[in-house]
Amino acid sequence: MGWILAVAALLIAGILIWLVVPYSPARAQFAKLITHQIDHTNTQNGTITPADIADLPRPVQKYFQYCGFIGKAKMSNMSIHFNDVDFVLTPGKPKLKIKYTQYNSVDELQRIAYIDTHLYGIPFEGIDAYQNGAGSMKGILAKSITLFDQKGAAMDQASLVTCLSESLFLPTMALQDYISWQEIDETHAQAVISCYGISAGGIFTFDDNGAMVSFTTDDRENTDTQGNTTKARWSAICEDYRETNGIKFPANLKAVWHFETGDLVYFDGRDITVRYDVSK
Numbered sequence: 001m002g003w004i005l006a007v008a009a010l011l012i013a014g015i016l017i018w019l020v021v022p023y024s025p026a027r028a029q030f031a032k033l034i035t036h037q038i039d040h041t042n043t044q045n046g047t048i049t050p051a052d053i054a055d056l057p058r059p060v061q062k063y064f065q066y067c068g069f070i071g072k073a074k075m076s077n078m079s080i081h082f083n084d085v086d087f088v089l090t091p092g093k094p095k096l097k098i099k100y101t102q103y104n105s106v107d108e109l110q111r112i113a114y115i116d117t118h119l120y121g122i123p124f125e126g127i128d129a130y131q132n133g134a135g136s137m138k139g140i141l142a143k144s145i146t147l148f149d150q151k152g153a154a155m156d157q158a159s160l161v162t163c164l165s166e167s168l169f170l171p172t173m174a175l176q177d178y179i180s181w182q183e184i185d186e187t188h189a190q191a192v193i194s195c196y197g198i199s200a201g202g203i204f205t206f207d208d209n210g211a212m213v214s215f216t217t218d219d220r221e222n223t224d225t226q227g228n229t230t231k232a233r234w235s236a237i238c239e240d241y242r243e244t245n246g247i248k249f250p251a252n253l254k255a256v257w258h259f260e261t262g263d264l265v266y267f268d269g270r271d272i273t274v275r276y277d278v279s280k
Contacts, residue, residue: 026125030114042107044074057183059206066210067248075276077105078170082269133196135159161200164193165215165236233258
């Protein structure tokens with residue numbers, strides 16, 4: 001009996017050490033994906049000029065001017081760090097406090113994001129990726145237990161339209177041929193993104209100053225942690241623009257599912273740091 005208890009104690013100690021050490025396979029995978037993304041990023045040359053935006057819808061042109069992008073160097077990629085996020089993993093369950101880091105690139109369209117939090121004191125990590133036209137979302141508990149790993153056509157389109165929703169944060173992306181624009185009125189513009197044989201679209205809404213206040217699409221399906229899918233309208237909400245280094249960026253970003261039963265704000269991010277032209 002004594003040796004059994006000793007082995008059990010060693011196993012428990014080993015598990016506890018594994019959970020508290022900084023290393024995790026998911027974080028290492030995220031770093032590898034980011035390295036690949038940066039290595040395949042081609043530099044965008046020159047600055048953003050009035051001529052670059054002349055063919056965009058008027059509200060989008062006004063957004064470029066309001067945010068201060070005219071005259072700035074064309075960005076090749078972007079990182080966004082959300083240090084304070086209220087996140088709903090499962091509707092009806094308590095919100096999680098998470099840290100969320102993402103990298104987007106322009107030329108070879110990619111988006112890689114990493115979630116870092118805890119579930120009942122146990123590390124929980126997520127990797128949300130769009131590379132080579134394929135979208136995926138994986139959740140890992142205790143650094144080694146895969147809770148879900150979502151892939152497929154619906155995830156490909158969802159990831160693609162997410163890139164579109166963020167295209168104005170990385171404004172060089174909005175100038176690429178894979179995004180087409182159509183003006184609706186003074187404060188609304190429709191956009192369609194087409195890559196790797198699939199397309200997705202949505203509507204951007206702006207205020208009278210030119211700030212983007214929302215993006216809404218019907219081209220996403222909600223997939224829960226059990227793999228069940230629900231067709232629902234989805235929105236990204238931008239609030240509280242602030243200026244840093246001559247560029248305005250929203251200080252609060254939300255993601256909302258508009259279910260028939262009511263709206264679910266499942267991502268509410270604050271304390272945001274944005275960097276352009278990120279290198280290793």
